Amino acid sequence: MSQRQHRTLSWQLALGFTLLAGVCALTIGFYVVNARQHVGANYTALVADVVRAQQHPVLLRHTLDRLQESPERAPEERLGNLLWRIPQHINGVSHGLTRSQLDPAEYVPSLDTLHQAAAQLPELQNRVDELQAGVVPVELTRLGYEIENEMARAYSELNELIHVAAAEQRILMERLTWAIGALVLLVLIVVGGLMLALLRLHREREAVKRLSLVDELTGLGNRRYLKEAADRLHEQSLRNGKPLSIALLDLDLFKQLNDRLGHPTGDGVLKAFANAVQEETRQADIVSRIGGEEFCILMPDTSSEGAFEVAERIRHRIAGLTAPTLGASTMLTVSLGLATGQKQGSDFDSLYSRADKALYTAKANGRNCTRIA
Ligand SMILES: Nc1nc2c(ncn2[C@@H]2O[C@H](COP(=O)(O)OP(=O)(O)OP(=O)(O)O)[C@@H](O)[C@H]2O)c(=O)[nH]1
Numbered sequence: 183m184s185q186r187q188h189r190t191l192s193w194q195l196a197l198g199f200t201l202l203a204g205v206c207a208l209t210i211g212f213y214v215v216n217a218r219q220h221v222g223a224n225y226t227a228l229v230a231d232v233v234r235a236q237q238h239p240v241l242l243r244h245t246l247d248r249l250q251e252s253p254e255r256a257p258e259e260r261l262g263n264l265l266w267r268i269p270q271h272i273n274g275v276s277h278g279l280t281r282s283q284l285d286p287a288e289y290v291p292s293l294d295t296l297h298q299a300a301a302q303l304p305e306l307q308n309r310v311d312e313l314q315a316g317v318v319p320v321e322l323t324r325l326g327y328e329i330e331n332e333m334a335r336a337y338s339e340l341n342e343l344i345h346v347a348a349a350e351q352r353i354l355m356e357r358l359t360w361a362i363g364a365l366v367l368l369v370l371i372v373v374g375g376l377m378l379a380l381l382r383l384h385r386e387r388e389a390v391k392r393l394s395l396v397d398e399l400t401g402l403g404n405r406r407y408l409k410e411a412a413d414r415l416h417e418q419s420l421r422n423g424k425p426l427s428i429a430l431l432d433l434d435l436f437k438q439l440n441d442r443l444g445h446p447t448g449d450g451v452l453k454a455f456a457n458a459v460q461e462e463t464r465q466a467d468i469v470s471r472i473g474g475e476e477f478c479i480l481m482p483d484t485s486s487e488g489a490f491e492v493a494e495r496i497r498h499r500i501a502g503l504t505a506p507t508l509g510a511s512t513m514l515t516v517s518l519g520l521a522t523g524q525k526q527g528s529d530f531d532s533l534y535s536r537a538d539k540a541l542y543t544a545k546a547n548g549r550n551c552t553r554i555a
């Protein structure tokens with residue numbers, strides 16, 4: 183895989199991760215806003231009901247106080263209005279409580295107190311009606327204060343209960359939000375780690391694959407690399423009808439050179455040879471080292487004459503390499519065998535074998551020469 187493909191994969195993974203993180207952030211944000219609104223709305227409505235109803239005992243007390251101060255100006259209408267509204271609000275609060283998530287065991291005693299107070303209201307209404315008959319409102323105020331007391335206490339208990347529950351739920355929500363956030367973060371870290379590991383694994387696999395195709399000494403492709411390239415170029419040549427030429431190169435009397443100058447010097451010579459061959463070939467040509475001092479050049483879209491020209495150019499270049507380039511004061515020559523194929527039906531192995539025979543002929547004919555199959 184090329185560097186560009188690596189970059190594309192990295193970008194794809196980074197984009198995927200960013201999208202995932204974005205979706206997670208949006209989901210959490212949406213959840214937190216919704217949950218808060220929901221929780222808030224749940225108790226806000228109930229608190230509003232209780233607070234509104236809580237005004238009734240205050241108004242009742244206020245009205246009774248006025249009645250005591252000036253019994254001659256009895257506020258019957260106001261009292262009647264209050265006595266009509268109180269049961270409605272008690273029912274509203276009761277309805278809200280039963281729909282809430284509060285534990286009934288906690289609010290039922292206060293609600294019972296409110297219902298008991300409401301049950302006494304008809305009697306209070308009778309006392310109000312007696313006012314017109316001139317009855318002194320002693321019994322009315324006694325009963326009124328009693329009802330007011332019970333209601334005020336019950337509403338106050340309910341108010342506190344709801345506030346405590348709302349606070350507890352808020353804390354719970356916050357903890358839950360943190361826990362979900364931490365969980366999502368953990369998932370993102372794990373996914374990010376997995377993506378990095380995947381990328382690394384991929385790079386390592388590609389590096390191993392590259393190494394398995396490269397000759398360590400010269401940096402050229404090896405025999406496996408040649409095989410892959412040959413299949414591709416041969417296929418291409420058959421498809422487009424253009425000739426594919428192959429050159430097999432074998433250094434002459436390399437054993438003697440090794441024996442005389444030592445193996446490390448021989449290695450240096452092989453490297454210098456590989457560089458020179460690469461410089462004499464085109465970008466499209468595939469140069470590989472297929473054995474100790476054996477090399478191969480695949481030349482796509484190259485006729486027999488063209489391949490011979492390249493071969494001779496290489497042969498002269500090698501014969502002209504000097505000691506500073508070779509790293510040894512020695513003469514170096516190379517023998518070359520060429521073959522060109524473009525016929526349908528011919529396979530690469532037969533092309534290779536023809537080039538090999540031509541190389542054998544070159545060696546047999548005194549070396550340092552090029553022969554065509
Ligand atoms: N320095 C070095 N020598 C190598 C390497 N691979 C193979 N050789 C040597 O290359 C030599 C090849 O010898 P031969 O196959 O007899 O061929 P030659 O001496 O070149 O003779 P001809 O091919 O007939 O001209 C052997 O001595 C191998 O040890 C390598 O990587 N480094």
